[in-house]
Amino acid sequence: MTGHGSLRVVGLMSGTSHDAVDAAACDLRLDDDALELTPLGHLSVPYPAALRDELVHALPPSTTTAETLCRLDTGVGQAFAAVAARAVGELCGGRADLVVSHGQTLFHWVADGAARGTLQVGEPAWIAEATGSPVVSGLRTRDVAAGGQGAPLVGLFDALWLAGRPGTVVALNLGGIANVTVPRHDGAPLAFDTGPACALLDAATRHVTGGRLAYDAEGALAARGRVRPDLLARLLDEPYYARPAPKTTGKELFHLSYLLDRVGPVEIPAEDLLATLVALTARTVADAVRGTATEVVASGGGTRNPTLVAALRAELPGVPVRTSDELGVPGQAKEALAFAVLGWHTWFGLPGVLPGATGARHPVVLGSVTPGADGTFPPGRAAGVAPPVRLVVSPRA
Incomplete structure (x- = not known):
């Protein structure tokens, strides 16, 4: 996809039901002050039964070990990578400019009404290796570091x-x-x-x-x-x-x-x-x-x-x-599409949270980037992309 602020993006999500990995592909293109989103399709792939069982047994109020966390970080990363590779091949014609991974939340640490930390597993290196695309991940942590609740991040x-x-x-x-x-x-x-x-x-x-x-x-x-x-x-x-x-x-x-x-x-x-x-x-x-x-x-x-x-x-x-x-936004794909949009913002150095929406002290650019096969890294604000003020969902051509 070509044009100002244009990216083909795959968003990956697994929510608090921890039963499947959802992938949604879309084209994103900036047109004046509007970000135009064209859905390309979505997939929902259940976790392998053994991996899901291990996830369930690691969730609160259970206790866990460093070994289990390592195994889950790897297993979830590989599961996300497999779904991402399918999405790139089946929905994107074999090429995606960016993959955005929410990962799987294992623990969201809230004390005295404030978020103190958040833990998502699913190592993004597996996704970058499987797809060749750069990966934005770890989007919640920066919001927490800035004083926000880290969730929900769909407000933007x-x-x-x-x-x-x-x-x-x-x-x-x-x-x-x-x-x-x-x-x-x-x-x-x-x-x-x-x-x-x-x-x-x-x-x-x-x-x-x-x-x-x-x-x-x-x-x-x-x-x-x-x-x-x-x-x-x-x-x-x-x-x-x-x-x-x-x-x-x-x-x-x-x-x-x-x-x-x-x-x-x-x-x-x-x-x-x-x-x-x-x-x-x-x-x-x-x-x-x-x-x-x-x-x-x-x-x-x-x-x-x-x-x-x-x-x-x-x-x-x-x-x-x-x-x-x-x-025009498929209900089962909405959160994955939302994270695709957040990753687009990260790629161009734009804040992914509106002021005050999550309680953060100031707007912040969310996430970390794992380079793809060719080492491509975000241009950030040097690309000259201004924050959009509206999102237009267009039917697929």
Whole structure:
């Protein structure tokens, strides 16, 4: 791809569900003040079963070892590399200017409401070696170092993409954790985690089915249950929900042991437990945007759960809740595309976080760069590329 600020980019993502590596390819081209994104397709490849098991057993509240961390850093890096090579070959015609890897979060260290550090595994050298392309990785750490929460980082993408849309449009991602980008009239939008989306739902489903089901497909089990007000009240009593934004959380807090502790010794039918967890996600998301949002644009795996989406709509009467697919961004590829856009910014030396969005003291260029086969390195601001003010998604030619 040629032209001012033009790159063919592959974005790689694996979220808090830690079940697959998502790759999204796109062409990015700067046209005056607009960054034009043309999707080229996306892939979702499950982790090898043995690697996923090792990941699960290393996640909080479990303990782990340096050997396991090394094995996971290598194994995840090789898994990302294999998916990246497929994406370059199958989606990009055999050539990509840049690969951007989020890696796999193992731990997000939050203490006293502030992010102290964050750990993503998936060594980028494996990706550079497999594709020959330079790789941007480690995007969260610089934001944390600058005083930000390090998550969610999709705020810049959301703000550019939804710029100019009438009203107050909130972008919502329903992954393992739910996060929102909320516009503010007096400055940059806030980007923060509202609480669990699928994290507790998936953990509960595996628990009540003895591991037979990894998740509640289409919310079928939850749809047959009834919400238990007493349990919902206990779950809503979690202090995280009352903390001011920006804020971030993860499976370090919202895991199976946490849930079982709040359920207590009372026997609750599986369907009622899942129905109550659906209500928890819908309520906490709605509470975060109630009175502000005139429209919600949702993406992520949770949008494939009609029971969850219906509960969210019921919590936000009069506020349209639509999917990102309706606006040209495939819901399953959105986060990978967002990281592709962040990597584009890094390549040209541009900040990847809007002022105040994550709580960082100042805007920073995100990530580190692993050179590709020919040693190509970012031109940075020497390329003369100015920050775009909007993102235009164009259909593939």
